[in-house]
Amino acid sequence: MKAVFISVLFCTLLVAIPSLLFNFGDWVLIALQTGVAAFLGLLIGIEIERETYRYPHLWQGIAGLMAGALFGFCLTPSLVFVVCGGLLGGVLGMTAHWWVKFAPLP
Structure with missing residues (x-):
């Protein structure tokens, strides 16, 4: 669970901070970009700790x-x-598990 939390936090902050700087005021776009980053972070974290979960x-x-x-x-x-x-x-x-290793992060 620790890797999942760190992965979600890292990916979210990696996208949220530039989004706030460059798209300030467009809250729907910021929410969508941050949500996509959190989703990718969650998938990456589960993929990293795959053996921890019974049904990843x-x-x-x-x-x-x-x-x-x-x-x-x-x-x-x-x-x-x-x-x-x-x-x-x-x-x-x-x-x-097939495509997450190819997902580009900024």
Whole structure:
């Protein structure tokens, strides 16, 4: 759990501070950028401590589902966007062990 917390914190701060400096006032954009960074940090942290979790695919899928639903709600607060975002996030979370090592961080 320690690596997950550090990974989420590091990725979030790595994106949130420049976003606040360059996009100050556009709060939806800042929230989306910071949320994406936190989601990537969570997936990276679970991937680092993969042997700690009994079902890492499930945890990554749940994290993706929640992040996708949140992003869909931030874009447009309608049921269609929340469900589509949740499904897309869940698929990204379940397949994270294949693509997370190629995710570029700033």
